[in-house]
Every structure is written in C-alpha cells, then in structure tokens.
Amino acid sequence: MITLSNIHKSFNGNKVLRGLNLTIPAGQMFALIGRSGIGKSVLLKHIVGLIKPDRGDIVIDGTNINHLRGKQIETMRRKFGFLFQEGALFDSLTVYDNVAFPLREKTTLAESLIKEKVFTELEHMGLKNDAYKYPAELSGGMRKRAALARAMIMQPSIMLFDEPTTGLDPIIGQSILNYIQLCHRRVGFTGIIVTHDVPRVFSIVQKIAMLHEGTIILNGTYDEIMQQHNPIFEQFMSGTLNGPLSYS
Amino acid sequence: MVIASIRKTGRWAIEYLWRLGTYGIFLVTSLFWLFSTPLKLRRVIEQISFIGVKSTLIVLLTGAFTGMVLSLQAFYALNKFGGESLLGPTVALALIRELGPVVSALMVTGRAGSALASEIGIMRITEQIDAMEIMAVNPYRYIIVPNLVAAVISFPVLGAFFSLIGIWGGYLVGVQILGLSAGTYFGEMSNYLDMQDVRMGIYKSLSFGLIVAWICCYKGYFTSYGAKGVGKATTQAVVISSVLILVWDYFVTSVFI
Numbered sequence: 252m253i254t255l256s257n258i259h260k261s262f263n264g265n266k267v268l269r270g271l272n273l274t275i276p277a278g279q280m281f282a283l284i285g286r287s288g289i290g291k292s293v294l295l296k297h298i299v300g301l302i303k304p305d306r307g308d309i310v311i312d313g314t315n316i317n318h319l320r321g322k323q324i325e326t327m328r329r330k331f332g333f334l335f336q337e338g339a340l341f342d343s344l345t346v347y348d349n350v351a352f353p354l355r356e357k358t359t360l361a362e363s364l365i366k367e368k369v370f371t372e373l374e375h376m377g378l379k380n381d382a383y384k385y386p387a388e389l390s391g392g393m394r395k396r397a398a399l400a401r402a403m404i405m406q407p408s409i410m411l412f413d414e415p416t417t418g419l420d421p422i423i424g425q426s427i428l429n430y431i432q433l434c435h436r437r438v439g440f441t442g443i444i445v446t447h448d449v450p451r452v453f454s455i456v457q458k459i460a461m462l463h464e465g466t467i468i469l470n471g472t473y474d475e476i477m478q479q480h481n482p483i484f485e486q487f488m489s490g491t492l493n494g495p496l497s498y499s
Numbered sequence: 500m501v502i503a504s505i506r507k508t509g510r511w512a513i514e515y516l517w518r519l520g521t522y523g524i525f526l527v528t529s530l531f532w533l534f535s536t537p538l539k540l541r542r543v544i545e546q547i548s549f550i551g552v553k554s555t556l557i558v559l560l561t562g563a564f565t566g567m568v569l570s571l572q573a574f575y576a577l578n579k580f581g582g583e584s585l586l587g588p589t590v591a592l593a594l595i596r597e598l599g600p601v602v603s604a605l606m607v608t609g610r611a612g613s614a615l616a617s618e619i620g621i622m623r624i625t626e627q628i629d630a631m632e633i634m635a636v637n638p639y640r641y642i643i644v645p646n647l648v649a650a651v652i653s654f655p656v657l658g659a660f661f662s663l664i665g666i667w668g669g670y671l672v673g674v675q676i677l678g679l680s681a682g683t684y685f686g687e688m689s690n691y692l693d694m695q696d697v698r699m700g701i702y703k704s705l706s707f708g709l710i711v712a713w714i715c716c717y718k719g720y721f722t723s724y725g726a727k728g729v730g731k732a733t734t735q736a737v738v739i740s741s742v743l744i745l746v747w748d749y750f751v752t753s754v755f756i
Binding site: 296299301324325326328329331332333335336337339340341342352353356357405 | 621622625626627629630632633634635636637641
C-alpha cells in the first residue's frame, strides 16, 4: 500500500504540491489524471524517492521513505518498476542489454539464465525479433514496450507509468495499455498510471484520482466520480475551453 | 543604494561558494564510491577505450608536430650562441615536463571530455540517470567512477606517447632536416634528463586526468534541461577543464621546480 500524507513541494517558489493526501491500496491499478504541468510526474518521482517532499510523509508498505538512506533506499527501490514517458532506454545498449541491465546489476544470475529471462520478457512484449536493435532503431511504440520489458524484468510489486500512451497513435497506444494490463494480471503489482489519455485508461484501472492545484480533488471509481458532476473533471473530460479551468 | 549593492554582492558570493561546494561534494562522493565498492572493470575498460585508445591518433599527430616545431624554434635560438648540441635535451625536457602532459590533456579534453559531458548530459535530460536510480543502480558507481579511473589511467599514457612522438618529431627536424648528428641529439638527452623530470610529467598527467573527468562528469551530471542546457554544459566543461589544467600546471611546476 502507498500512502501520501500532507505532501508539499515547491520549485523556486512555485508551489506544485500543496498538502496532497492519497492512498493507493496494494494490487490495484490506479490512474492519476490532471492537466499538463500540474505535478503528476513530480508526484511519481516523490513516490519512488527521486524527489524529496518539502513536507509530508510517503509511506510504502509501512515504511516512511523520507527517512531512508543509502542501502535502505536501494532496497526499497527494488520494489519499483518505472515506465518513463520517453522510455529512458540506455541508447548505447541494445534492447537485449537494456532489459538484461537490472538482472546483471542487481542479481548474480548466470548469463544463460539472464538470456532466458530476457527473451521470455521480450516475447511477452512482442519484441523477440528486435532484441539486438538499438533504441534509435525502434519506433515509439516498440521503445515503450522495450522500456516496459526492462521495468518488468525484476517482477516489481509497484509499477509507475508516466504517460504511457503519449506520442503514440490510438492503436499503438491501446496496445501499450493492453500490455500493461497483461503485465498486471501476470505479476499483480500495484500500478499508478499518470495520463491524459483518460477514456481508454479507465478500462484498465480500478480507481481514478484527479490532481488540481497541488491537491487531489477527486478520488474514486469511475462511476463514483461521474456521479459527483465535478465541473473541473467534466471540463477536463470534454476538453472544452469554457469552464473553471483556464487555458492561458 | 549601498546596502542594496552589498546585499547583491553577498548573494552572488554565497551562490558562488555554494556552486564551488557542489563541485567538491561531487568529487568527494565519486571518490567515496571509488574506494568503498568494487570497481566495474568492464565499464573501466570501455571508458579507457573511449578516453584513451580513441584519443591516441590525435595525441600522436599533435605530439609529432609539437616536437617538430619545438625543435625548429629551439635550433634557431640555440644556434645564435652555438648551443645546437643542447637541442635534444631542450626538446625532451620541454616535452616531458610541460608540453606532453599539458597539450595532450588539452587535446583529450577537446575530444573525449566534451563527449563525456554531452553524453552524461543527454543521459540526464532523457531520464536515463533517473531510470538507473530507480533500478537501484548507483549512477556514481556505474557512470562517474569508471570515467575517473579511465582518465587517471589514460592521461599519463597519452602524455608519454605525446612526449615520445614529440622527441621523434624533434629528431626528424633537428637531425634529418637541419643536420645535427643523431648522437648529439640523443646523447645529450641522457645527461640532462633525470627521473624527477619524468615523475613531474606523470604527476601532472595523473592530476589532469582527474581534473578533466571530474569537471566533465560534473557538468554532464548536473546539466540543465534541453539541448541548450547540454550544449552549455559541454562548452563549460571544456573551458573550465582547460583553464584548470593550465592553472594547476603552474602550481605543480612551482612545487617541483
């Protein structure tokens, strides 16, 4: 379970998170929505300990990660997988080496076993025939799948997805969501998807939260949220320019 | 008015000291990871290949021409008072003590240091370093330490190559073109050169290796975002490294001389 309590964060005086509270139950798929630049990715980086909050507590499976240092942070991070918006694949390594990277660095497995695991994971992602290509030789969708394979190879118990469908056409975007859903069924991780691709993501998550002006203004299942008729949520969903959300 | 300018100066000084402090912390952290965990040998070898082996050609080329021009200039200067026999030691001393370590370090800074800063900078802005941290892989251990070690190993070797090929270039001009005897050129060298000169060259190269890797890695690691940020970091890395090489060279020379 992930619990965020009273999280505050400012960058150069700009308050991004203002007393944010959120609880994500273990094993659930959770969507975090909100406008561009509102702090969704910042929130993900807080959860994984890449950014420290100015104030507030982040508790992962009973451990407050604000108090962790050195080896403790490393141990905690082994629980996580992270799919970055642009994949963040190491461009000097092939797809195979990218996926093998965490196994080589964090386990003592023999190379033959690593090879077996990597190819199994690549097969899940439909990339078996592209194992020895470099990231620059892959399409956007393939890069996302390769990054997903790398994130999944250590069987994380928590997966964070930063806009997994951004920059992809609707069909490739849907295929990425299907892969995420398959991974969730296979591993059973707690998943947080930061996205703008709202209608499609609703089909693979159990709960949705909306971030607005540094706090969570809505949190619940799709039906619960729809019943609230929140004008901010409704404008965000419809994409109209008139309403409480300004576009300037 | 006066208070405002004092305040402004104070703010600038604090900001400047803070930045200097981050350079220091970066180096100390890198050295901590260098000595507290096993070295990633494969990465070190890759970086020796990148910093050292791939710089060999440019170092040999510049070394040969530096030795040639040095020989040419020194010959005409020595000729004025009949001291041509000192051409060999003059070329060798200048190369081993000074030009070998300094010019080779400047050349490697331009070739490998800039590439290092931009490569690490791109890794930063494309979140590859964040990805590494999330995989519980320490970026200092994986990226910075191998570069520091590789530079400290490569620079003295490249400095030695530079000096050797420079002495050969000096021989080519002094003996083959200007007509000095080979015996005079090389014979006098052994009378004037001693191990202290070689040691000075090695110490300089070692410290230049550390300086270049430290500054270039730092600039890449803490680059600001976007292509402009990486470009700026790369330029600053080369400029600061080059200036520090010359400043540090003066201090090392003044200690050894």
